[in-house]
Amino acid sequence: MVVSEPVFIGVDIGGTKIAAGVVNVHGKISEKIRVPMPSQATGEEAFSAVREVVNKLLPDVERHGPRFYIGVSCPGPLNPKRGVIINPPNLPCWRDFPLAQRISETWSLPAVIDNDSNAAALAEAVWGAGAGFSSVFYATLGTGIGTGIVLDGNIYHGRTGAAAEGGHMTIDYRGRRCGCGKRGCIEALASGPALAGRARERLAESREPSLILELAGGDLQAVTGEVIGEAHRQGDKLAGELLSETADYLAIWLGNIVDMLEPDVIIFGGGMAEMMSGWLPAIREKLPSWSINSRSGEIPVVRARYREDSGIAGGAAVCLHEENNSR
Amino acid sequence: MVVSEPVFIGVDIGGTKIAAGVVNVHGKISEKIRVPMPSQATGEEAFSAVREVVNKLLPDVERHGPRFYIGVSCPGPLNPKRGVIINPPNLPCWRDFPLAQRISETWSLPAVIDNDSNAAALAEAVWGAGAGFSSVFYATLGTGIGTGIVLDGNIYHGRTGAAAEGGHMTIDYRGRRCGCGKRGCIEALASGPALAGRARERLAESREPSLILELAGGDLQAVTGEVIGEAHRQGDKLAGELLSETADYLAIWLGNIVDMLEPDVIIFGGGMAEMMSGWLPAIREKLPSWSINSRSGEIPVVRARYREDSGIAGGAAVCLHEENNSR
Numbered sequence: 001m002v003v004s005e006p007v008f009i010g011v012d013i014g015g016t017k018i019a020a021g022v023v024n025v026h027g028k029i030s031e032k033i034r035v036p037m038p039s040q041a042t043g044e045e046a047f048s049a050v051r052e053v054v055n056k057l058l059p060d061v062e063r064h065g066p067r068f069y070i071g072v073s074c075p076g077p078l079n080p081k082r083g084v085i086i087n088p089p090n091l092p093c094w095r096d097f098p099l100a101q102r103i104s105e106t107w108s109l110p111a112v113i114d115n116d117s118n119a120a121a122l123a124e125a126v127w128g129a130g131a132g133f134s135s136v137f138y139a140t141l142g143t144g145i146g147t148g149i150v151l152d153g154n155i156y157h158g159r160t161g162a163a164a165e166g167g168h169m170t171i172d173y174r175g176r177r178c179g180c181g182k183r184g185c186i187e188a189l190a191s192g193p194a195l196a197g198r199a200r201e202r203l204a205e206s207r208e209p210s211l212i213l214e215l216a217g218g219d220l221q222a223v224t225g226e227v228i229g230e231a232h233r234q235g236d237k238l239a240g241e242l243l244s245e246t247a248d249y250l251a252i253w254l255g256n257i258v259d260m261l262e263p264d265v266i267i268f269g270g271g272m273a274e275m276m277s278g279w280l281p282a283i284r285e286k287l288p289s290w291s292i293n294s295r296s297g298e299i300p301v302v303r304a305r306y307r308e309d310s311g312i313a314g315g316a317a318v319c320l321h322e323e324n325n326s327r
Numbered sequence: 328m329v330v331s332e333p334v335f336i337g338v339d340i341g342g343t344k345i346a347a348g349v350v351n352v353h354g355k356i357s358e359k360i361r362v363p364m365p366s367q368a369t370g371e372e373a374f375s376a377v378r379e380v381v382n383k384l385l386p387d388v389e390r391h392g393p394r395f396y397i398g399v400s401c402p403g404p405l406n407p408k409r410g411v412i413i414n415p416p417n418l419p420c421w422r423d424f425p426l427a428q429r430i431s432e433t434w435s436l437p438a439v440i441d442n443d444s445n446a447a448a449l450a451e452a453v454w455g456a457g458a459g460f461s462s463v464f465y466a467t468l469g470t471g472i473g474t475g476i477v478l479d480g481n482i483y484h485g486r487t488g489a490a491a492e493g494g495h496m497t498i499d500y501r502g503r504r505c506g507c508g509k510r511g512c513i514e515a516l517a518s519g520p521a522l523a524g525r526a527r528e529r530l531a532e533s534r535e536p537s538l539i540l541e542l543a544g545g546d547l548q549a550v551t552g553e554v555i556g557e558a559h560r561q562g563d564k565l566a567g568e569l570l571s572e573t574a575d576y577l578a579i580w581l582g583n584i585v586d587m588l589e590p591d592v593i594i595f596g597g598g599m600a601e602m603m604s605g606w607l608p609a610i611r612e613k614l615p616s617w618s619i620n621s622r623s624g625e626i627p628v629v630r631a632r633y634r635e636d637s638g639i640a641g642g643a644a645v646c647l648h649e650e651n652n653s654r
Contacts, residue, residue: 077621135486151478158589159462160622165586168619171500171511173579180619182582184498252500255509259492260587262485292495292507294404295487 004065008319009057011050012116012311013074015039015090020053021309022061023316027127029309031060039091046093047102054107069110069323070103071315076115080161080318083113112322116140118155118164119314120306121148124267126317128305133264137257138304139166140270144179145187149261153321167191171252186253190246192225192272199223199242211236229275247279248286254301255290262293269304277303331392335646336384338377339443339638340401342366342417347380348636349387350643354454356636358387366418373420374429381434396437396650397430398642403442407488407645410440439649443467445482445491446641447633448475451594453644455632460591464584465631466493467597471506472514476588480648494518498579513580517573519552519599526550526569538563556602574606575613581628582617589620596631604630 005025012019014037021032035053038046054070061068077086083100085091103111114122121130121138130136136150145167149156157163172184176194180187188194200220203213211231216222232239254266268276276283280301288297306313332352339346341364348359362380365373381397388395404413410427412418430438441449448457448465457463463477472494476483484490499511503521507514515521527547530540538558543549559566581593595603603610607628615624633640 156588159591159626160589162620162622163587163589165619168586169583170579170617171497173498173617174501182617182619252497256496256583259495260490261483262487262490264486290497290500290509292492292509293489295489299486 004067006067006069006323007061007064008068008316009054009061009070010312010315010317010319011053011070011072012309012315013037013050013072013091014116014311015075018049018053019309019312020057021312021316022057022064023313024064025320027123027313027316029312029316031057032309032312033057039093041093043093043095043097046091047097047099050103051106054103058107069112069319070107071119071317071319071322072099072103072111072113073116073119073311073314073318074099074113077162078113078115080112080114080118080155080157083111085113110319110322110326112318114155114314114318115146116311116314117146118148118157119318120269120304120310121150121164121267121314122155122321123306123310123313123317124269124304125150125153126320127313129267129302130265135261135263136265136267137166137261137263138267138269140310141191141268141272141276142270143192145191146270149263155318155321166253166257169253169256171249171256186249190249190253195225195228195242195246195272196223198245199228199238202238202242206238208238210238212239225272225275232275243275243279244282246276247282250276251283251286252290254283254287255296258287258291258293258296258299263299266299266301267304268301269306269310273303273307331394333394333396333650334388334391335395335643336381336388336397337639337642337644337646338380338397338399339636339642340364340377340399340418341443341638342402345376345380346636346639347384348639348643349384349391350640351391352647354450354640354643356639356643358384359636359639360384366420368420370420370422370424373418374424374426377426377430378433381430385434396439396646397434398438398446398644398646398649399426399430399440400443400446400638400641400645401426401440404489405440405442407439407441407445407482407484410438412440437646437649437653439645441482441641441645442473443638443641444473445475445484446645447596447631447637448477448491448594448641449482449648450633450637450640450644451596451631452477452480453647454640456594456629457592462588462590463592463594464493464588464590465594465596467637468518468595468599468603469597470519472518473597476590482645482648493580493584496580496583498576498583513576517576517580522552522555522569522573522599523550525572526555526565529565529569533565535565537565539566552599552602559602570602570606571609573603574609577603578610578613579617581610581614582623585614585618585620585623585626590626593626593628594631595628596633596637600630600634
């Protein structure tokens with residue numbers, strides 16, 4: 001008798017969109033769809049949107065055989081063990097919402113959830129740039145900085161599932177205030193909005209011409225991380241300085257991470273990862289001066305395999321982990 | 328047939344002394360001895376001192392029965408898996424010295440080693456203030472700040488055994504240079520010498536009278552952490568301010584630790600733990616403003632069970648762990 005391999009539906013819920021896809025046990029994604037997420041609506045309306053997305057994928061999944069599972073990647077805070085969305089700032093629709101149970105009841109299927117950075121970290125550890133390494137530190141660089149830790153194939157959750165919030169590690173306690181309330185978090189220094197904020201300050205105080213302002217149509221408020229990345233590609237000096245400074249912050253931060261966790265590999269994903277990918281050699285070079293680990297320079301610092309699909313792959317990876325552990 | 332419980336010899340090697348004791352499976356220490364450590368001598372001379380200490384304890388151990396083991400707590404860097412002392416700055420006698428193997432050969436006994444903070448963390452997790460908790464963060468406050476992480480009964484070692492160096496986490500990258508070369512490590516802000524250094528700066532620039540200088544015999548260079556602690560006990564205002572500042576630094580740092588690891592319990596040991604024990608409520612109170620974890624205030628921050636015996640208990644705990652895992 002041939003037992004068919006299970007298939008996963010990975011669902012990636014964000015503040016503005018739901019993306020979902022069918023993922024096989026090798027991490028290959030097919031049949032992707034994407035719809036708006038009504039995050040300002042009621043909990044039931046938001047859940048209807050999830051239901052619709054999954055229903056659209058079901059015919060495709062059922063072609064693969066009888067065994068399938070649903071895994072959700074979602075912004076936290078959430079409780080992965082109980083499957084409950086607690087109170088994510090960008091998902092006001094859900095407060096203490098038992099998402100895993102609701103999905104499970106709707107389709108009589110096993111369902112699991114985890115936070116987006118944790119899920120993406122697991123996908124990289126299982127199928128991506130972390131495959132073959134026993135400890136993985138993953139960071140997503142974008143509007144915020146999220147992190148995930150995978151040890152021996154398991155997401156490191158901590159006491160209540162709220163661990164691995166490395167983006168809010170303070171490296172400059174007298175520094176900029178972060179949205180989280182702390183000062184000098186790496187997110188307040190090196191995220192996309194932080195980069196844009198530093199650029200606006202430099203542009204406001206400087207008389208030097210910079211492509212950044214030109215590309216932003218002369219409007220300081222229109223300066224974004226993307227604009228700075230584009231200015232750098234076109235050879236702008238200030239953009240290069242700002243990105244080099246970002247690489248410095250990331251090296252200081254990774255020095256702390258390495259001294260604490262000494263992971264086998266460090267992986268960068270998220271919207272800013274492409275822009276920073278040219279700076280990975282610089283980050284690796286600077287890291288040893290911010291780490292007491294005599295072998296910190298050996299640790300690979302690489303780009304993630306999954307890009308815009310990290311949430312879909314992440315949801316599926318959480319399923320695969322659950323499936324492996326329940327056998 | 329009654330199988331006797333094993334007994335452990337815990338050996339605590341430091342830059343200036345070797346302490347050793349007989350420890351039972353419940354963490355009870357008996358038959359302690361202490362001799363100078365010839366850390367500037369040759370590797371063989373230093374090993375002779377270890378041999379002598381253990382030989383003195385053997386008659387006591389053998390009374391307990393036939394099964395016993397030797398565990399060593401020692402400053403790092405060292406490789407716990409291979410049992411090799413790599414290059415500790417305060418043990419110049421040993422460079423790539425196979426201590427576990429030498430001990431094992433000398434007495435035909437299983438022998439294990441680990442770094443002092445890791446070993447002390449394990450002793451607390453198994454027998455001390457961390458008993459019953461599944462994740463333990465331990466910090467020793469003294470001349471330096473060392474840390475250890477125990478997850479589900481296992482020391483967290485990282486890629487090469489050099490993880491859990493939380494004392495060198497930078498929280499102020501523009502701040503004071505640490506002995507390790509990094510800037511603004513918690514050790515450079517909150518260790519005993521860092522506290523004394525801050526006191527000297529304040530005393531040098533201030534005209535206010537302080538008991539600190541008086542207790543140091545009017546000699547700025549004689550100001551130590553102990554002197555500041557004594558001045559605080561006698562009601563000195565500046566000493567109180569300096570210790571409150573130390574509590575602030577520790578809270579900022581623990582905020583990072585909690586956001587990253589979300590441990591079940593935080594334990595302070597080491598020579599400065601007594602002086603700081605009155606500040607633990609203040610640290611717990613300040614912690615939530617330096618953590619994004621909504622339940623950071625629930626995490627116990629407590630004092631270690633083992634004080635000057637943490638190395639003896641630590642060496643023994645590493646033995647017990649090995650013994651449990653090899654059965």
